[in-house]
Amino acid sequence: MYRLLKRVIYRGARALGLFRLAWLLTGRGLRILGYHALSRDDEHHYAPDVFMAQATFRRRLALLKRWRVTVLGLGDALARLDAGTLPRGATVVTFDDGWATTAEAVRLLRSDAMPATVYVTTQEALSAEPVFRHVVRYLLQRTKTETLTLEGLLDDGRTTASIRTTEEQQVLAEQLIARWEPERDPAGLEAIARTLAARLGDSYDRIVTSGLLTMLGAEGVRTLAHEGTDIQLHTHRHHFPVGALEALSELRENREHLEPLTSATTEHFCYPCGRWSPEHWRPLHEAGVKTAVTSDPGFNYRATPRLALKRFLDSECISDIEFEAEISGFQELLRRARGAVSRAVRRSSATAAAVGGHPAVEPLLLVAATLEA
Numbered sequence: 001m002y003r004l005l006k007r008v009i010y011r012g013a014r015a016l017g018l019f020r021l022a023w024l025l026t027g028r029g030l031r032i033l034g035y036h037a038l039s040r041d042d043e044h045h046y047a048p049d050v051f052m053a054q055a056t057f058r059r060r061l062a063l064l065k066r067w068r069v070t071v072l073g074l075g076d077a078l079a080r081l082d083a084g085t086l087p088r089g090a091t092v093v094t095f096d097d098g099w100a101t102t103a104e105a106v107r108l109l110r111s112d113a114m115p116a117t118v119y120v121t122t123q124e125a126l127s128a129e130p131v132f133r134h135v136v137r138y139l140l141q142r143t144k145t146e147t148l149t150l151e152g153l154l155d156d157g158r159t160t161a162s163i164r165t166t167e168e169q170q171v172l173a174e175q176l177i178a179r180w181e182p183e184r185d186p187a188g189l190e191a192i193a194r195t196l197a198a199r200l201g202d203s204y205d206r207i208v209t210s211g212l213l214t215m216l217g218a219e220g221v222r223t224l225a226h227e228g229t230d231i232q233l234h235t236h237r238h239h240f241p242v243g244a245l246e247a248l249s250e251l252r253e254n255r256e257h258l259e260p261l262t263s264a265t266t267e268h269f270c271y272p273c274g275r276w277s278p279e280h281w282r283p284l285h286e287a288g289v290k291t292a293v294t295s296d297p298g299f300n301y302r303a304t305p306r307l308a309l310k311r312f313l314d315s316e317c318i319s320d321i322e323f324e325a326e327i328s329g330f331q332e333l334l335r336r337a338r339g340a341v342s343r344a345v346r347r348s349s350a351t352a353a354a355v356g357g358h359p360a361v362e363p364l365l366l367v368a369a370t371l372e373a
Contacts, residue, residue, distance in 0.1 A: 003319075010321045010330070019328035023067070026329030027088035029299030030081050031069075032311040037099030039316075040210055046138045048316035057105060059320055061112060064091065067327055071114035073230060074268055078291060081302060091327070092117065094293060094311065096234060096270055098125030098221065100214040106229050119234035119270035119293075120221060122257035128217030130207050132189040133177045136196065138213060140169040143200040148172065152195060154179060218261060225262035232268040233258070233289065240272050240280065247283035268292070274313070281307045299332050 013019060035057075036050045037043075043051035064071065070087045072080070074094070080086040093109060095102045098120035106116045124131060146164045154161075154175060163169045180192050190204070197204040207213060216224070225231045236253035255266050267290045271280070274295025284292055284307055291306045298310035312326050325331045 007319055007321050010325045013330060014321070014324070014328075019324065019330050022329035022333050023089065026299060026332045028086060029301055029329070029332060030077055030086060031089070031091040031299055031327065032074075032293060032309060033091060033093050034293070034295065034311045034313040035093070035095050035105065036097055036315075037095075038101035038105050040101060040212055042142070043138070043212060044316045046141050047134070050315070051101075052314070052316045054104075056316055057108065060314065060323060061108065061114075063320065063324055063327065064114070065112065067324075069327060071109070071112075073115040074117045074232075074291070075230070078306070081300065084302070089327075094119060094270065097121050097238070098216045098234070100128070100211050100216050100220060102216060103220055103224055106224060106227075110227075115228075115230065117230040117232055117268065118224060119232050119268075120216070120254075120258060121234040121238040121272065122236050122254050124238070125215040126218045126221065126257060127186070127215060128220065129186060129190070129215075130193070130213045131215065132181055132193060133173075134213040135193045135204075135207060136176050137170075137173045138207075139193075139197055139200050139202055140173045141166075143169075143202065145200050148196075149199055153192065221258070222261045225264065230268075231258060231262045231264065231266070232270070233266045234270045235272055238272045240275070242277055242279045244283045244286070247280060248287055251283070251287040251289070269307075271295070274311075276308060278308075281305075297326075297331070298335055299329070 035052065037052070038057055039051040039053050044053045044056075067089060069089045069091045071091050071093055072087075074092050077086065077090055077092050080090070093114060093116045095105065095116060095118045098118065102118055106118065109116050140163060143163065146162065148161050148163050150156075150158050150161055156175075161168070161172050163172055176192070176196070180189060183189075193207075194204040197207070221231060233251060233254050235250040236257065237250065240250055241247050251269075258266055267288060269284060269289045269292040271292060271294055276292070276294050280292075289307070291309055293309045293311045295313050296308070296310050297312050300309050304310065314323060
C-alpha cells in the first residue's frame with residue numbers, strides 16, 4: 001500500500017510538471033547510478049536488490065534517452081564538475097562487484113554511446129564459478145521441497161530440516177554457508193552445491209550452463225577493459241576495515257589482481273555495501289585513490305567530498321516512475337526540503353516545539369519522509 005501510494009503521488013507530480021521543474025532546478029548536479037547485475041533467468045525474483053531483469057534495464061536506458069541525459073565516464077564527469085562545465089543532467093553509470101552479466105549491461109550501454117565504470121572485488125570476481133552462498137540461497141528459495149535430508153551437508157546432529165517457510169529456508173542457508181564457505185575449497189563447495197541441488201529437485205549443471213550467479217572471471221575483466229570499460233577498485237574480499245593497515249592491504253591486493261588484467265591505473269573506489277566513514281579517507285589518500293562512491297542517495301556538486309560521492313542504487317525493487325523521479329531531480333528536491341526542515345527544527349528547542357506542533361507541518365514532514373524513503 002505504501003509503495004502504491006508513493007507511485008500515485010509521483011505520477012501526479014509528473015502530470016503537474018513538477019518533474020520538469022525539478023530537472024531545471026537540479027540540472028547542474030551530477031547523478032551517479034549504481035547497479036549490480038542483470039538476470040539471465042529468474043535471479044531477479046531471488047535477489048531483486050542485486051539482479052535486474054533485462055527488460056527492466058532496457059526501460060531504464062529508454063528513460064535516460066527520453067530525458068536526454070548525458071552519460072559520461074566517471075573521470076570526465078568529475079573533471080567537468082570541478083571546472084563548472086558539466087552538462088545539464090549529467091549522469092555516471094556504475095556497476096558493483098563484477099558479475100558476469102555486467103558485461104551484457106555494459107555492452108547495451110555502449111550501443112547507445114554510454115560509458116560505464118565497473119568496481120571489481122577480486123577474490124570472487126576473478127573466478128568464473130557460481131558464487132556458493134548465492135547458489136545455496138537461490139536453491140533453497142525456489143524449491144518446492146518441504147524437508148531436506150542433511151546427511152553430508154551439516155553435522156549438527158540433525159538428520160533432516162524443515163524448509164517449508166521462507167524463514168526456515170533462510171536460516172538453513174546461513175547455516176550451510178557458515179559451515180562450508182570459510183574453507184574456500186572450490187571442489188568441495190561445488191560438491192556441496194551439487195548435492196543440495198539434487199536433493200531439492202534442481203540441477204547444479206543448469207546453473208553452470210546458464211551462467212547464473214556467476215562472476216566475470218579474469219578473462220571477462222580483461223575483455224571488458226580491452227573494450228574500453230573503466231575497471232576500478234572495490235577491495236579484494238568485499239570488506240573495507242576502518243584500520244589503516246588493513247584497509248591499505250585490501251586496496252593493495254585489489255590493485256595487484258586488477259591492474260595486470262586492465263593495463264590501466266586504478267584510482268577510483270567503491271565502498272563495499274556502501275559502508276563508509278571519514279576514518280577511511282586517510283588510507284584512501286595514502287593509496288592514491290581520488291574518488292570513492294557510497295550508497296548514500298543524492299546528487300553531487302563541487303562541494304561534495306570526492307571520497308564520499310553520493311549514488312542512487314537502482315534495482316528491480318524500484319519502479320520506472322521512482323527511477324524517473326530520481327533522474328528528473330524530483331527526489332533530490334524532496335531530500336533538500338526534508339534536510340532544510342530538519343535543520344530548522346534542530347536549531348533550537350523552541351523552534352522545534354513550535355514547528356512540530358503546527359498542524360500543517362507534521363503532515364508535510366510525513367509526506368516528505370515517505371517519498372524520500
